[in-house]
Amino acid sequence: MVESSPDTSNTVVQESDPKPYQTPNTKAPVSNFSLSSVALKRAASKVVQKKIPEEAKPKDPFELEDLKALWTEYIDQLKKEKKLNIASILSMNNLEVEDSNQILFTVANEMNKAEVNQEMEHLLPFLRKRLNNYEIQIKLIVSEITKEETVSSPTEKYQYLLKLNPALEDLKNKFDLDF
Numbered sequence: 001m002v003e004s005s006p007d008t009s010n011t012v013v014q015e016s017d018p019k020p021y022q023t024p025n026t027k028a029p030v031s032n033f034s035l036s037s038v039a040l041k042r043a044a045s046k047v048v049q050k051k052i053p054e055e056a057k058p059k060d061p062f063e064l065e066d067l068k069a070l071w072t073e074y075i076d077q078l079k080k081e082k083k084l085n086i087a088s089i090l091s092m093n094n095l096e097v098e099d100s101n102q103i104l105f106t107v108a109n110e111m112n113k114a115e116v117n118q119e120m121e122h123l124l125p126f127l128r129k130r131l132n133n134y135e136i137q138i139k140l141i142v143s144e145i146t147k148e149e150t151v152s153s154p155t156e157k158y159q160y161l162l163k164l165n166p167a168l169e170d171l172k173n174k175f176d177l178d179f
Contacts, residue, residue: 057134064097070130071095074123086119093143101135103127106143113140 071090078087089112096104107113116123120138128134151160162168171177 058132059101059135060132061100062131062133064095066131067095067097067103067127070127074126086115089115090119090123098139101133101137103136103138104141105138106141108143110142113142116140 075087075091078084078090089107092108092112093106098104105116107116117140124136124138127138128136151157158168158172
């Protein structure tokens with residue numbers, strides 16, 4: 001009897017000790033559509049951050065001058081980041097403090113209000129951390145500026161000027177002018 005030896009030409013050699021999973025390098029940018037980002041997101045979701053209870057967060061009082069200085073600093077930071085639109089909106093009006101933790105800011109229209117609301121996620125943490133008061137809230141008020149009517153015809157111009165200065169009627173009568 002002849003024994004045949006097993007054919008080793010098609011045999012796959014497997015390592016008995018597989019390499020442990022390595023976390024991706026978090027310092028290099030990772031595309032949102034790559035497998036590395038999935039692993040990174042899973043690893044990040046497992047990290048549990050300690051939450052500080054709201055009662056333990058500081059609520060230091062602050063002065064309006066300190067708030068205005070930080071507000072200006074934040075606007076300068078936005079300008080350096082080339083976010084000129086929101087920087088312009090934030091620099092247009094003055095700040096007011098309603099009570100110890102309520103900041104009032106007036107905006108020109110609803111569009112500006114929406115843009116400032118979007119910026120709040122960055123602005124509020126900046127102010128809270130720098131003023132050491134984590135109860136700060138910003139209340140946005142849309143100003144009620146009425147649009148001035150445009151005057152085009154001579155009669156409309158006369159009526160507009162007459163509203164501004166009623167003595168114009170006397171001049172019109174004195175010089176016998178028609179409008």
